[in-house]
Amino acid sequence: xxxxxxxxxxxxxxxxxxxxxxxxxxxxxxxxxxxxxxxxxxxxxxxxxxxxxxxxxxxxxxxxxxxxxxxxxxxxxxxxxxxxxxxxxxxxxxxxxxxxxxxxxxxxxxxxxxxxxxxxxxxxxxxxxxxxxxxxxxxxxxxx
Numbered sequence: 040x041x042x043x044x045x046x047x048x049x050x051x052x053x054x055x056x057x058x059x060x061x062x063x064x065x066x067x068x069x070x071x072x073x074x075x076x077x078x079x080x081x082x083x084x085x086x087x088x089x090x091x092x093x094x095x096x097x098x099x100x101x102x103x104x105x106x107x108x109x110x111x112x113x114x115x116x117x118x119x120x121x122x123x124x125x126x127x128x129x130x131x132x133x134x135x136x137x138x139x140x141x142x143x144x145x146x147x148x149x150x151x152x153x154x155x156x157x158x159x160x161x162x163x164x165x166x167x168x169x170x171x172x173x174x175x176x177x178x179x180x181x182x183x
Contacts, residue, residue, distance in 0.1 A: 100156050103147055107157075110144035113137075 117137035124130045151157035 099154075100151075103151055103156065107144065107147040107151065110140055110147060113140045114144060 114137060117133055117140060120133050121130060121137065124133060148157060152159065
């Protein structure tokens with residue numbers, strides 16, 4: 040019974056110690072009504088968002104290169120999907136979306152190229168002729 044009294048007393052002391060600390064903490068905190076509290080949090084979020092936007096300014100190049108890369112990835116995914124689809128109607132839809140995406144990709148490339156963000160050089164005519172001869176033979180062999 041003595042053990043039981045000690046443990047009960049210890050529990051009361053611990054509980055009262057916690058409640059005393061909690062009451063001190065509550066007394067030091069200012070009581071804010073619920074509506075004001077949520078408005079304050081909302082204001083803090085707005086300020087945090089504005090701060091993040093100021094710190095994370097994306098350049099024109101960052102944005103358009105992301106657009107270009109995304110379109111390239113989408114075209115690959117559409118191509119893979121076309122290889123897996125047997126329904127003709129669905130194939131037509133995916134094919135048209137892939138063509139639309141390819142058109143958008145070209146627009147993004149031209150935007151970058153015209154502004155010097157994606158520089159390309161024309162291929163030497165001799166190399167173009169060599170590639171044409173090389174692959175023309177391959178295409179003829181495939182058709183046979």
